[in-house]
Amino acid sequence: MAETSTSFPIPTPSANNRTASGLGRWLASERVFRLIPFLIVEGLFVLTILVPFALTIWISLLKWRANRPFETARFAGVENYQAVLSNDQFWLALGRTFYFAGVAVALELIIGFLLAMLVSRCTRSRRLYTTIFLVPMMIVPIVVGYNFSMIYIDSGPLNQILAPFVESFGVDPRIRWLSHPIAAQWGIIIADIWQWTSLTFLIFLSGFAALPRQLVNAARVMGASPWQTFWRVELPLLKPAIVIAVIIRSMEALKLFDPVVLLTFGGPGTSTQTVAYFLWEQVWVFNKFSFGAAASIVLLIIFSILIFAAIYMLISQRRPVEGSTP
Amino acid sequence: MAAEAARQRRLRRQRVMRVARHAILLAWTGVIVFPIFWMISTSFKDAGEWVAWPPHWLPHQPTLLNYAQIFAFGALDPTLSRQATEQAFTIWKGLGDAALVCTTASLLALLLGTFLAYAISRFNVGGKYFRHTILLIRMIPPIVVAISILIYYAIIIPYATTALLGVRISMFDTYAGLVLIYTVTTLPFVIWMMLSFVDEVPYTLEHAARLMGAGRIEVIRRIVLPLVASGMVVTFLFVFILNWAEFLLALTLTHPEVTTLTVLLNKFQSAAEGRLYGPQAAIGTIVTIPVVVLGLLIQKHLVKGFSFGTIRK
Numbered sequence: 001m002a003e004t005s006t007s008f009p010i011p012t013p014s015a016n017n018r019t020a021s022g023l024g025r026w027l028a029s030e031r032v033f034r035l036i037p038f039l040i041v042e043g044l045f046v047l048t049i050l051v052p053f054a055l056t057i058w059i060s061l062l063k064w065r066a067n068r069p070f071e072t073a074r075f076a077g078v079e080n081y082q083a084v085l086s087n088d089q090f091w092l093a094l095g096r097t098f099y100f101a102g103v104a105v106a107l108e109l110i111i112g113f114l115l116a117m118l119v120s121r122c123t124r125s126r127r128l129y130t131t132i133f134l135v136p137m138m139i140v141p142i143v144v145g146y147n148f149s150m151i152y153i154d155s156g157p158l159n160q161i162l163a164p165f166v167e168s169f170g171v172d173p174r175i176r177w178l179s180h181p182i183a184a185q186w187g188i189i190i191a192d193i194w195q196w197t198s199l200t201f202l203i204f205l206s207g208f209a210a211l212p213r214q215l216v217n218a219a220r221v222m223g224a225s226p227w228q229t230f231w232r233v234e235l236p237l238l239k240p241a242i243v244i245a246v247i248i249r250s251m252e253a254l255k256l257f258d259p260v261v262l263l264t265f266g267g268p269g270t271s272t273q274t275v276a277y278f279l280w281e282q283v284w285v286f287n288k289f290s291f292g293a294a295a296s297i298v299l300l301i302i303f304s305i306l307i308f309a310a311i312y313m314l315i316s317q318r319r320p321v322e323g324s325t326p
Numbered sequence: 327m328a329a330e331a332a333r334q335r336r337l338r339r340q341r342v343m344r345v346a347r348h349a350i351l352l353a354w355t356g357v358i359v360f361p362i363f364w365m366i367s368t369s370f371k372d373a374g375e376w377v378a379w380p381p382h383w384l385p386h387q388p389t390l391l392n393y394a395q396i397f398a399f400g401a402l403d404p405t406l407s408r409q410a411t412e413q414a415f416t417i418w419k420g421l422g423d424a425a426l427v428c429t430t431a432s433l434l435a436l437l438l439g440t441f442l443a444y445a446i447s448r449f450n451v452g453g454k455y456f457r458h459t460i461l462l463i464r465m466i467p468p469i470v471v472a473i474s475i476l477i478y479y480a481i482i483i484p485y486a487t488t489a490l491l492g493v494r495i496s497m498f499d500t501y502a503g504l505v506l507i508y509t510v511t512t513l514p515f516v517i518w519m520m521l522s523f524v525d526e527v528p529y530t531l532e533h534a535a536r537l538m539g540a541g542r543i544e545v546i547r548r549i550v551l552p553l554v555a556s557g558m559v560v561t562f563l564f565v566f567i568l569n570w571a572e573f574l575l576a577l578t579l580t581h582p583e584v585t586t587l588t589v590l591l592n593k594f595q596s597a598a599e600g601r602l603y604g605p606q607a608a609i610g611t612i613v614t615i616p617v618v619v620l621g622l623l624i625q626k627h628l629v630k631g632f633s634f635g636t637i638r639k
Contacts (some may be wrong), residue, residue, distance in 0.1 A: 052474035151360075167377060
């Protein structure tokens with residue numbers, strides 16, 4: 001597009017001179033005009049992302065707590081970074097976040113893929129199923145957290161459904177799921193799966209819809225079994241959709257925060273503290289600003305590596321997806 | 327005969343497959359519907375039924391008390407207040423703040439994002455990979471953004487303005503502060519979605535208009551905008567839903583003045599008197615309805631929005 005925009009001479013008709021003053025014409029000239037939105041948005045990003053980050057780095061080098069006046073802060077060098085890197089809770093929270101994200105995303109991919117495959121085989125009921133399956137994605141995550149906290153409580157429907165099985169072992173059926181570390185972790189994972197399987201489902205459904213019919217039919221005509229068609233033809237063609245689903249869901253799942261607050265507040269103990277929750281607690285509950293700033297810089301460095309890998313993969317996957325759709 | 331038997335067998339297998347397929351899909355429908363059903367059911371339950379054992383699937387004595395409470399004006403009159411719910415938690419403030427902040431931020435992001443998307447699409451502003459670098463902003467964990475913005479809003483800006491202007495200006499807990507950060511965090515989505523819409527507008531149309539003497543602004547106003555208008559509506563709704571659902575930034579950058587709905591809902595969780603399941607369910611229902619309706623309106627475009635245009639339908 002850019003080449004064409006400069007390759008032909010644009011006549012300056014007299015009708016234009018009526019409105020365009022000198023300044024207006026200067027702003028409308030290609031060299032300047034193309035930069036106006038760019039500069040506004042870049043300015044906004046610099047002002048709200050870069051400047052705060054620079055300040056965060058500076059704060060992370062100070063020794064200071066928010067409950068004391070800012071003037072009392074003194075330069076501390078890398079002290080805060082040492083505190084972060086030697087903090088077990090930080091690393092445990094980080095590991096836990098990756099564990100939650102890994103399990104949740106893997107299950108979301110499998111369930112979403114299966115559902116998309118089944119729905120794409122439907123004819124009349126396809127629209128209805130699609131509409132219903134998309135609903136969780138639109139529900140506010142906080143409300144999802146609330147819903148599941150209601151289901152998990154000791155006198156909730158989950159315990160009622162399980163009661164016949166549990167009572168046969170002579171156990172009180174009113175189990176407090178969120179008071180047990182491992183059950184609480186799975187509680188959060190299940191809430192995440194409930195909400196975000198709809199996204200992987202949607203991505204795979206459009207992947208299935210974009211499959212070139214001729215190739216699948218050709219395979220069938222040439223005598224491939226449904227099993228072979230799936231593994232040898234459909235799955236390789238769906239690879240871009242799978243990569244995109246993995247990247248998008250992983251990046252989001254690593255930010256996990258809302259359901260943790262709603263369901264467990266990081267507890268019992270610290271068993272469901274994700275890294276986002278850990279940082280929130282350090283800064284907003286314990287007022288450890290400098291520690292939080294240093295930790296967020298460390299987190300940003302770790303995430304940057306993942307982000308660059310993700311964007312590189314997105315760039316390399318973009319082309320085939322575009323090519324496969326008319 | 328043999329062929330006929332094989333056909334019969336195949337038909338029977340197809341029928342079994344179809345039944346199995348619908349069984350699985352209906353089971354998942356149940357999984358999806360159940361938590362929503364439970365919330366709506368709880369929102370009509372009276373205090374005694376919230377945690378009754380065995381749980382009541384449908385309220386035995388349906389009541390509108392929860393809704394009356396959250397929609398009450400001013401202080402609760404004695405008929406509405408309950409032992410456990412003395413504190414008045416009305417929804418009006420949260421609803422108003424959320425509507426104001428989300429609408430303003432979404433409109434701002436739409437305006438800036440559309441303009442930039444046009445520039446990227448037509449002039450390749452910022453280089454070949456500019457559209458991907460924009461994604462970086464969206465991928466930064468929000469907690470990292472929240473910490474640096476908190477330091478910026480609550481410490482640096484007041485400190486700097488006191489030193490330079492002699493007036494203490496704080497962006498913490500203000501509408502402007504929240505709108506600004508919402509605008510910035512949703513801009514990548516707007517740019518990506520609008521890019522896919524603007525890319526579809528044929529450049530030859532603009533060529534023709536330019537050759538016939540239309541100015542640049544006129545080309546945008548008369549040719550491009552009408553063609554991407556529906557895309558702008560979709561983008562606006564998508565971004566509005568994202569802002570409406572946002573919790574972390576609202577929780578961390580506002581207290582106690584500006585209260586969006588998600589923060590309000592969370593307040594019930596930490597309320598000193600114990601959890602108010604009923605009003606919470608009522609608020610949840612109210613919060614959910616508009617976004618689900620809007621979401622279903624733009625159903626076809628959701629995948630484009632969530633996948634940053636990497637998947638196109």
